[in-house]
Amino acid sequence: MTVVWSFLHKLGSPRWFYRISSQWLPWLSFLAVGLLAWGCTWGLAYAPPDAVQGNSFRIIYIHVPAAFVSLAGYYAMAGAGVVSLVWRIKLADVALRAGAGVGAAMTFCALVTGSIWGKPTWGTWWVWDARITSMLVLLFLYLGVMALYEAFESRETAARACAVLSLVGTVNIPIIYKSVDWWYSLHQPATIRLTGAPTMHPDMFHPLVVTILGFYLLYLVLLLLRMRAEVLEREQKSRWVEDLALGRGLAAEPGG
Amino acid sequence: MSAGTGPAWLEIARRDLLIAFRRRAEAANPLVFLLIVAALFPLGVGPAPQELSRIAPGVVWVAALLASLLSTDMLFRSDFDDGSLEQIVRSPSPLYATALAKMAVHWLVSGCPISLVSPVVAGLLYLPAAAMPALLFSMLLGTVTLSLVGGIGAALTVGLRKGGLLLSLLILPLYVPVLVFGSAAVDAAAHGLPWHSELAILGGFALLAVTLAPLAAAAALRINLDS
Amino acid sequence: MSAGTGPAWLEIARRDLLIAFRRRAEAANPLVFLLIVAALFPLGVGPAPQELSRIAPGVVWVAALLASLLSTDMLFRSDFDDGSLEQIVRSPSPLYATALAKMAVHWLVSGCPISLVSPVVAGLLYLPAAAMPALLFSMLLGTVTLSLVGGIGAALTVGLRKGGLLLSLLILPLYVPVLVFGSAAVDAAAHGLPWHSELAILGGFALLAVTLAPLAAAAALRINLDS
Amino acid sequence: MPLFEACDLRCERDERVLFEGLSFTLAPGEIVQILGPNGAGKTTLLRAVAGLSTRVSGEMYWNGAALPGSRWEFLRETLYLGHDAAVKPGLTPFENLRWHAGLWGRTTSIGIEGALGAVGLARHRDTPAQHLSAGQRRRIALARLLLSPARFWILDEPFTAIDLEGVSQVESLVAAHAAAGGVVLLTTHHRLSLDCRFRQVALESGALA
Amino acid sequence: MPLFEACDLRCERDERVLFEGLSFTLAPGEIVQILGPNGAGKTTLLRAVAGLSTRVSGEMYWNGAALPGSRWEFLRETLYLGHDAAVKPGLTPFENLRWHAGLWGRTTSIGIEGALGAVGLARHRDTPAQHLSAGQRRRIALARLLLSPARFWILDEPFTAIDLEGVSQVESLVAAHAAAGGVVLLTTHHRLSLDCRFRQVALESGALA
């Protein structure tokens, strides 16, 4: 138990986080960029064109990873919310806020790439399809968390309120997804369907797996970058940030 | 003693009802709002009956969503502003029960009357009479969820003086399932199809909300007080 | 001296802009609200593009009306609550100018951005591209009137802590002319008809509102202070 | 044994330490006045003692039991009167007090009418509170002191807006409560003139530079 | 000649006469304190004098000219500090005062920084007001006394939430203002201890029964 506690305590230390993340970031970024470059070149240059859609399908290597990550990102954010509510760890507050921003960006990316893809495929930018609509609602949920955070003056209060909201959201996301799915099948016969996954050729599928992994890492890198910026802003008056700003580097923490 | 005899949450509900009764002229506000918003549509969309009748379920439900949302705004706000909330949180009654009681009163003075007049509003938009029972019952069940989920938003924003806009951003996305199944029930009834499964699902939402929403609202209230 | 150099109304406008800038994250709220309300309609009405495209002008205008209305609520409220309004009324600058300045700032931070994103929202509802210029310009002119007329309502209800509902009842009926001509302009453009006369009428409304609304608002503010 | 005990309280706000190593006890019959200039942290401290804020670290005991644990017994025994009076403008003084009494489920034997008379609001019994003056509204809140059976009073500037006669009346209420074995923790910028002994705890602060 | 003159003021609220036949004058250098128990009508009177309320009948003169007529000159020469402090929670003390100064278009030579220092808020210059304590927020409003060139001060309970040191500071401000030829009309439930003479006008009232 004490081991867990001291670990959690250390995790709570912004300075420790800053130091460790400095060590990890180069590796993570390298991996993320490498995977993305590999997956994209493979997917864009070497994978065979789609029988129906020709080359326009290649946007899938951005679209699908972004969509995956944005959903997972919401649960990650809510997880940070739980940690923040239960253990009151400042770093979880930071992660919550950063997660909302990065998650909203990913969702937006999925929506935009989807729209771009929709134009040649469906002849229209936007369709009120179940999955797309629930993606839009997910974006609203992210924006709601961001707006709530900004509305509070006190950071701690903001983070805890956002934690409650994101937890409410996690209960609701499956419900929203299911209900929108249901709504679609009720109102409109299936004139349009997302093509792909089950029948996807392995040559198209393997690069997709690589870019999905790459996107998860990219998410992590962006999250860490935003968290570091926020940590610096919060701790701007503390000694270690001052040392950092003066180019004195970051000494190991006493006992850390 | 003339003091209340029941538990504290009952006393709180009684006071809220008393205040609502004091201002009974205001009770009509959500209804009039519903009517006005519904009336804006023929003005904006055009008066063709068929078209209106087709969009009627959706329009009435969206208007009800907004009316419920706007009346939620003050659910905890006035108690927060005058310090009553501090006393409520410190009272021997669990905050869960108090929050639930306040949400129940809110439903009684807004959701319930909204449901009762919604058939009238729908009639103005040429909704076929066959769909009226479905509208009434889906409204009665759906507004329960609206009041409860709206209460979470009201509790989250209680310390902020930002008006209803922020609340809408937080809560409207969460209202989506109720909107979907509510308007689906009415649509089904208008086409002569059975609509009981939709009603059952709305009931499920309401049950889920009754158990979870007061918890979230209580947590949000505590957070806002401790700022 | 570091004190402001212009007349008092300029200082008041500057402070309102400063507060808006402090909370620039909130500036997005009316926009997101517009998007959400617009998204509710396909959910309630169904996703068929033709139908949506037909009701799009009305839906976008109604959503803009509501977004403008909800953000109006706080126009004078916070100044009333903290006593600033007493000081404004007692300042050497005429209340007419002050009220106009506050309304102008309100348009700048809500009506103007709402107008600018309305084409995007309309696009989601399949409004034809040909109608977009009409939408944009009618919105830019129409929201001026909305901000001004909404300001009257905000001034009338400033002393009452009733949330946005009462305000909606007072103001939405007054918004009707803007709604009618605004959506008519868009509708006309969507059908390839000329839409300049509607725009001219909207311009006339805006001019009328600029001259009269601050007067009414100033009177309403005085009445509310002297209670 | 002290009824209430606070050990080593500490509060930091906006990177500034408001108080630190603050300890005090309240044995039955004791009155403690928290002293300090504006911004010293008096309200922050009282809200933490009342269980409304978690911004203060340290230990607190009620009747010997550590506090977050024995929270319910503690809340049942304490009355908190904050900057905001918890008076609903739309309700009459009588209705306001009935609500407060109902929140607790029990009252002292004086009754609501009696309490209203004692604070000089008998003739305003049925006037909505929004038609009362600032001091009259505050008096409604003070009537709760008469009605509540709580043993621990936490009073944050109870004399705000109260006239001289009212101040001395409240002072004698406080003294009588202590004489009956209750405990009182209060802040005020008035010079207290109580008939009994009371202790003062100063919050040192550089708030005023 | 008196700077301000009130003749035969009368106010009735809710079918109850608050005051009647009330007359007083303020010659340059004079200070008048309105006395009365809670609910006597002090706030009502001060708001009427400040031109914010029309609920009081009777005549008022500024510099010899009847009041509703010479309203603009009067407003330019008076400073009103009411129960509500006109302090925006979202703005810093500096921004709040800049706004007040801008509203008037002119300030005294002390400057905003100087005024903030004088009321002990120098180090909170850039803290949003909502992060300040009740007394500190009130001090922002009191800084207006230093900034405004007005000759007539109307102060409604200026000492609310202010600590003892602050009270004596405001008292000396008031005395200095009178000494410089200004006039002050104020209410407070504190026992005023001014270095100069001042008059008291009592509102008789049965409010406390």
Ligand code: HEM
């Ligand atoms: C704005 C428009 C769009 C949005 C918001 C969107 C959203 C999504 C989402 C959320 C997923 C991931 C679902 C999951 O996690 O299983 C997804 C997957 C996918 N999308 Fe889209 N999409 C859009 C447009 C399109 C278009 C136009 C196409 C191609 C015709 C397309 C093809 C796919 C494919 C093939 C998948 C992978 C399917 C699977 O693995 O189950 N999307 N999209």
Ligand SMILES: Nc1ncnc2c1ncn2[C@@H]1O[C@H](COP(=O)(O)OP(=O)(O)OP(=O)(O)O)[C@@H](O)[C@H]1O
């Ligand atoms: N809005 C109102 N409507 C009706 N009556 C009111 C209103 N405000 C005050 N009154 C009545 O006017 C009387 C005087 O109120 P006022 O606020 O002037 O008192 P005050 O002398 O300032 O008291 P305090 O010392 O408590 O501030 C009160 O008895 C109250 O009943």
Ligand SMILES: Nc1ncnc2c1ncn2[C@@H]1O[C@H](COP(=O)(O)OP(=O)(O)OP(=O)(O)O)[C@@H](O)[C@H]1O
């Ligand atoms: N919401 C808040 N956020 C951040 N800091 C705050 C907040 N409220 C108060 N503070 C800070 O805490 C300090 C103490 O405030 P508190 O209200 O406890 O003072 P106080 O002793 O009650 O003063 P007063 O005599 O003016 O009532 C103040 O200096 C203020 O700067």
Ligand SMILES: [Mg+2]
């Ligand atoms: Mg205090």
Ligand SMILES: [Mg+2]
């Ligand atoms: Mg008064």
